Amino acid sequence: MANFANAFMLSGIITRMTQALQINLEYNTDLLCQNNEVGPSITARESRRRLMWSCYVLDALVGSGVDQLTLVDEKDMKIQLPCNERNFTQQIACLTETLEPGNWLSFVPEDVEASAIQPNMGIMAYFIRHVSVQQRYIKHLDEAMVPWNPQSEFATLDADCRTWYESLPPSLQFTHNAMYIRKDSSQLGALCVLHCAHYQTICDLYRLGAPALYKLRAAFEFPPEQQDFLKQLQQILFDAARSLASIIGETASHGSRMLADSWLPTITYDSSRIMVYHLTQILDPRADETKRVTIETIPLLRSNISSLKLMGSLSMISNSLVSKTISKILRN
Ligand SMILES: *[C@@H]1O[C@H](CO)[C@@H](O)[C@H](O)[C@H]1NC(C)=O
């Protein structure tokens, strides 16, 4: 709702509450509820985990990767990831992995196979994992290694993002088939947010290629021999912004209800900002290529503006971003 000061304070209180309730721990070691005469039901246990993971995500997003602002430590998340919606609504107890891919809680029975656990994870589990990668955001550019060094923070984070993306099962990729299935189970909005979160992180990471756009304080100097590398960063940033516009536009065509997540207006606005910046400040205005790319990109900008207008009925911040986008285009 764009009430950032309140979000900042409330997320702090929430962290204390999770500590008081100790919901960062499993209720007991009976994950499959085989001895269910004692303790909460399958649904109550899973809800408890989901509540804790929601608090984790909230804390991570409010802290935006700054250590001092982040109050929930990944190390203390001693519960398994949420299971998929199907198992949850059908009250089926099942095992899932923990934050670290391929890992599970130490008291999971030893004879369990990875192939039996993986299908139990759904959109939520993959979203939480993405948030944990995004948390490792490069904070101190002045202390970071130059991005063209293969050992740099940039290269590591980039590889982590891509590994995450490649770990998505077919049912969670942004394909027509997956969209059809998710629409049927009322999860198309969630699928859209999952993919937007990925490309938004890519934009955050590749902002190094457009320091003026992000007003970065300690931007890297790219020496002459790294100009190709810089061009590559700028291209990937632009492509990610275009992917965001396509994903949001495609989702919007299924109805404005699908765009209810309050994060989407900001993501849409950022995507437009990057596209306008690339077309007007990075590309050579005299080149024929620029004309071609501009003609290709204008529909995406239009699409973003109409999506923002659609979101206006759901989120207050959206309307102000429509006029900001339009003034940005006019000014450039
Ligand atoms: C949970 O859901 C997955 C995927 O739909 C399914 O393969 C699995 O059998 C379910 N788990 C249990 C314990 O039924």
Ligand SMILES: CC(=O)N[C@H]1CO[C@H](CO)[C@@H](O)[C@@H]1O
């Ligand atoms: C090209 C494109 O994705 N266009 C979309 C623009 O946004 C509207 C509504 O937001 C969609 O209906 C279009 O498909």
